[in-house]
Amino acid sequence: MAAPATPRLLLSPTSKDLIAAASSSFPSPPSPTTSSSAPDPASPLDAFASDPVLSAFLSPSFSPSDFSSAALSSGLAASRAEQLQEAIRLLRRHLRAEVLRRHPLLLSHLLSLRSASASLSSLPSHLHLLSSHLSLLSSHLSAPRAHLAHSSSSLSTLLSTADLLLHSHRLVRLSSRLLTSTPPPDLARQAELHREIRLLYEEKNLAGINAVDEEMRKVDAAASKLRSEASAVIDRGIAESNQNDVWCGLQVYYNLGELKPAVEGLVSKYKAAGAKSVAVALDMKAISMAAGGGGGPGGVQRSGTPQIGGSKKAAEALWDRMRQCMEELHRSVTAAWQLQTVLTKKRVPFTQMLFLEEVWQEGEPLLTERVWDAIVKAFASQLKSAFTASSFVKEIFTLGYPRLFSMIENLLERILRDTDVKGTLPALTPEGKNHMTAAIEIFQTAFLALCHSRLSDYINSIFPMSGRGIPSKDQISRLISRIQEEVEVVRTHGHLLARVLQEIGKVLLLLAQRAEYQMQISTGTEARQVTGTVTPAQLKNFALCLHLQDVHTRISSIVSTLPNVTSEKLSKSLEAIYTVACDSVSPLFKEMFDRLGSCILKMHEQDFGTHGMDATMDNNASAYMEELQKCAVHFRSEFLSKLLPSSSSRSETICTIMVRSMASRVLILFIRHASLVRPLSEAGKLRMTRDMAELELAVGQNLFPVEQLGAPYRALRAFRPVLFLETSQLEKSPLLQDLPPSVILHHLYSRGPDELQSPLQRNKLTPLQYSLWLDSQGEDQIWKGVKATLDDYEMKVRSRGDKEFSPVYPLMLQIGSALSQAKG
Incomplete structure (x- = not known):
């Protein structure tokens, strides 16, 4: 069907004539040449603008009431009224002159208005004719337009229907592929098909089509089955640690868009x-x-506690x-x-x-x-x-x-x-x-508190603050066993072991405090006496020492099997136990050593400078040595026998260490004072040798085996042959290596002339005073004192004009020089 021709707006000659007539009926504005050529008279407004009173009337914000109030208040109302009347007359004359001057122009405009009014009277008929032409034109155009709109709507409906059919057919085809997949099913591919179907269904708005909705119900059921199978694959893959199965299941969810x-x-x-x-x-x-x-016997109660x-x-x-x-x-x-x-x-x-x-x-x-x-x-x-x-x-x-x-x-x-x-x-x-x-820290705190409570309660029971009793050996053994049990329970747990050791450390500190309290009760002169039999206070301190010694030894043995990091948790506590154990017998050992030292000091009352056969043939020990032997025997029988372990035991205890230290100090003190003896004759050397043998026997039998004392015993053994060496042989003797330089230097004074005074003689000190000074000085300071005496001796020799010195002088200088070089 051919499209209708586009209508055109056709105007009849009558219409054209009508518009032209209407246009010609309006006169054009007069030309400037038609107006009067006379110049405009001066406007009175110009005069008003320069007048101070009338210029206010030209202002847009002029207020009559304000002007009147100002005129009345100034007392010039009459003159202002007369001035305004004169201004009004002037304006009227000016208007009249203007009307007369423009009279021809006004008449021409009036004639134009009359002509326009006549023309407008015929305009409605022409407008009605124009409206009828427009209506006819609209009727000719509406029919093609309606037909075109209907055809377009039909075409759009057909296209939409065809598109729905096309996508519905594609969805059904995809659904068929999804639902009729051959085993074994490819879950990932099925999930991808489902995702494609779902997107097609939603994007193309296929809802409401019965066949499509029925197909989607099947697709959704298949999707639920896919999800179940994917979940089962993931669970199986996780259970079997098969990452491929887990990945396959996740791929299904990803393809479904549900990862x-x-x-x-x-x-x-x-x-x-x-x-x-x-x-x-x-x-x-x-x-x-x-x-x-x-709910019967053995059931749980409301408090969460099982019944009996x-x-x-x-x-x-x-x-x-x-x-x-x-x-x-x-x-x-x-x-x-x-x-x-x-x-x-x-x-x-x-x-x-x-x-x-x-x-x-x-x-x-x-x-x-x-x-x-x-x-x-x-x-x-x-x-x-x-x-x-x-x-x-x-x-x-x-x-x-x-x-x-x-x-x-x-x-x-x-x-x-x-x-x-x-x-x-x-x-x-x-x-x-x-x-x-x-x-679980809440239970750890309770466990540690219970551990501390068990041990501290036991310590409180065997060491009551109110009483003065000493626990038995069995009670201490049970305490150590309980500590060991606490350690064994957590031995394999490093962090927990450290926390338990902290609690055990607190308990050991409590034990040390209680023992120290009991020890303080037993201190005093009674606890320090060494001349009589052992006192009850000393026996109490001995028991405390042995108990603490047992605790220290056995706990240290337990700690030695633990890692170093955790064992450090008990170091301070064990140190406290060790200190209190030592403090309980330290005053006694000090008294014993002082007593033995006083015996050794009596060496200087013995005459070692005697010459003759009588002194040589005397095989008896010196009086001071006999006293020392008696003291050693007494100490052994009354005190040390109760502190030291049996001879069959080779374990090193606190008391063993203290006895060994005391024995070593006795040997060192003897060697020191023996080197200070002066004069020393050959017979005196023999007596000194016998005294050394007696000392070795007394110390070895009653204090500590001298063979195990190390350097002090070697020094004692070396000093004996040194006594009988010639001065010329001393320089190269290997025996000097086992003796302190101060001992050799002091001994050489006994070989020198009387004018070579020792520091003891030079400073007029007693042997005890000089010995105490030696205890507080090192070898280099002792050499300084010796060097001062050598310098004095050198000055005396040179003042006499002698050129030869005693043989001991260069040897002493050589020993002192070597000592200075070693320090440097």
């Missing part, structure tokens, strides 16, 4: 499984039922449930780690984007962190609730805290071991481990 919700669901599933396992493990009602109770007869079974049931809980927590965390590992390794085809980036944003916690945090919070909350609500759980986990701690440690170690794979992050961070151990 993030699926991952969130799996994470929530693992979190819920972990929290549920904790709640089930601490369900006291179920524990009581498992222990054979119900069911505690043991309930405890075993609780530990068994905790073991199962640890297994479930391990499964939940490792499952989340495997899921996270697959998401980290696998990439989306085509885009090569990691699956993890689809479900995780930078700055968010990882999947394992979310699962672990939820588990730790549930675990801490349940344990805290059980601690306050169930006295049974509190008691079991407090007494068996090492077992609970071991479970937690094993869980953490297993998770770290099973997730320690190169190229992947472990399931736990150090902070995560600390959070889990912190969750």
